[in-house]
Amino acid sequence: MQLNEAISLRIKELCKQNNITQYQLSMKSGVPQSTLSTIMKCKFPSMKIRIIYEICEGLEINIKDFFDSPVFDRENLID
Secondary structure (H helix, E strand, O other), rough: OOOHHHHHHHHHHHHHHOOOOOOHHHHEEEEHHHHHHHHOOOOOOOOOHHHHHHHHHHOOOOOHHOOOOOOHHHHOOOO
């Protein structure tokens, strides 16, 4: 899968795990709802690490915990 798909999938997993909606994540993280929607639809060409950091803050996790998932394993990602 593409990196943007992996990021979207991971956010969905973490929202489900924390029982929060995309809207709630937007409110907690400060990332605009429109930005989250674009991320979730894999419509962004590149992602700033700052946005991932803010999402992590909203989920109350470390950035390393965000990337600690099999979806980011090298064999699961394509260029």
